Amino acid sequence: MTKDLYSIPDIIMSRLPVYYQHLKKLKESNKTYVSSEELAKLTGFSSSLIRKDLSYFGTFGRKSYGYDIFCLFQQIRIIMGFNYNKKIILIGAGHLGQALAYNKGYIERGYKLTAVFDKNPKLIGLVINDLEIKSISDLENYLSENKVDAAILTVPEAAAQKTADRLVAAGIKAIWSFAEVPIKVPADVLVEEQLINEGLCKLSVKMNQPRINKSEVEEDFDCEQK
Amino acid sequence: MTKDLYSIPDIIMSRLPVYYQHLKKLKESNKTYVSSEELAKLTGFSSSLIRKDLSYFGTFGRKSYGYDIFCLFQQIRIIMGFNYNKKIILIGAGHLGQALAYNKGYIERGYKLTAVFDKNPKLIGLVINDLEIKSISDLENYLSENKVDAAILTVPEAAAQKTADRLVAAGIKAIWSFAEVPIKVPADVLVEEQLINEGLCKLSVKMNQPRINKSEVEEDFDCEQK
DNA sequence: TAAATATTGTTAAAAAAATAACATATCCTA
């Protein structure tokens, strides 16, 4: 792998989780090889695009055979950094926070959940997924004593920015935020704003288009131009 | 709005939820207008791109002033179909299903949750968000008697495809799936696979790149080429 | 009211991404 990966194009990066998902599934089948054509059928991307994407990272295929499913899967894990152990904490053990804590999707991606924090006294002390929920007031103390690579932010919108500020002040450099509000951080901190409702938006747009084209929509609500 | 919206380019569509999110926030400030330059600062897209995106749908701006925040927000709601009432059901009232049911993110997007189904007898009959959880065995019956536009799928991976098949057979034309496995449906059915862990993947990739470039990664696990 | 300023909508140019094409290599069969 000779390529400088500092700058994986976003567009390629956005397809990696899709490849990952399909390879994970394929790995459990009795096949050992998969062709770019088959992957195209599964993913909806063209076979040409898939070969191009993969060739960005190296030469993984075998002519007239295709790609070794297991090896390609491992390579994608390396590219995405899943084989590297990272520590993560969760702030906000409400509905979504608990769902995420139990789900363990983070484990296969190389993250170990090391602490969970909340503000609600009724939650503090409860155990979810083998971790006792800590008081948010212990956050700074915990972070000063434990190296943590990233934080999951599942507090209510109103608390999101303030909590992010605290995390940043305490040295956190990567935040996975589920708050429905955009949060601001210094340039050296990574933030991924996970818009959970994005799929719902897309469905709505697609379901809506036939209506729009039939002009069934009244568009005016005293916002005329000029 | 004269443009045929059947084919909003995916790339534009993918930015609409971001505009929506920021406008929602701006709407609560004391500003009434916002310029493409300000939106650029907030969203990270270039001002030029923002003007181009918006001009795809119509002429919403006011020269030397910018965009009326409220009107633009409403226009985006119309484009995304949020002002149109849709009915949705939820299948799988586990951790994630319940979080979604309580969250109400669907309400502002024009969806009304009309029923929740699960398989677990311990859950059936419980009330979440004013809805009594029904038995999944009542699904077909319910759908034959009630018009439903879409379904949220939050059952375990193993049950995802089978459940999707049942939904399709019962006439559902749009599925918002959280299962971590790709599901197959006929061409006339819309599916949005919500990869919740995508943000975690992106964080991992970005956190990993300095390491990769320092070649700290051992890449071989008996997958050499040839 | 005229000049300076601001900001859109659109056109032109540049850059990026996707597709198509194909040369090359490997496999399989007869």
Place this chain on the structure above:
DNA sequence: TAGGATATGTTATTTTTTTAACAATATTTA
């Protein structure tokens, strides 16, 4: 072992997307 079949990796072409530039127009200021 020769010849057909298969499927990669890469190059060339096309298409899409983004950026840059700017003319047009409204607003603000002096």
